[in-house]
Amino acid sequence: DQQVKQNSPSLSVQEGRISILNCDYTNSMFDYFLWYKKYPAEGPTFLISISSIKDKNEDGRFTVFLNKSAKHLSLHIVPSQPGDSAVYFCAARRSTGTALIFGKGTTLSVSS
């Protein structure tokens, strides 16, 4: 069973506009949620995280929103830049463990 779901395989956005990437989860025992970005032939790069006790965390152009009642989180990128084109993975950590559980990823394409 997939505990972390990214239902949109791809997203296309114009440069300067907002990119919104979505993620749903099923396990109420997750205490941290993270977003990673991955370029081809490279390992995932950590972007931003949020604790389950918060509903928003912001870092520059990146903001993550958490809606615990809906078991949903989203990553907002404003403004989007061509260099943001990559695969974005949502990940979660159980409060009883250390390993991250990843979604399948969403490929973001930002056109200039």
Added chain:
Amino acid sequence: DTGVSQDPRHKITKRGQNVTFRCDPISEHNRLYWYRQTLGQGPEFLTYFQNEAQLEKSRLLSDRFSAERPKGSFSTLEIQRTEQGDSAMYLCASSHGAPEAFFGQGTRLTVV
């Protein structure tokens, strides 16, 4: 660059052969993880070390897989009697207690 280092970057092997991968974590990080990523999927957890102790293993880690982290520094992942289904990107990550883990560039294994 003091990031996570993995060696080799690419490995092609014949079915039935043994392979070994190496990971050098960020020097002050006491936690080390191995993940596997196949096409169209997010990284999947394999195993976790805290210092030299292997504290968690996924059920994905069959008997043919073994990992070590002698002296709590670098780690090796060995796959014995490789099968075509072992073809994947093997990712190593490290952390120092924080939820976010920092990934290396991975070792791409192709079993022919």
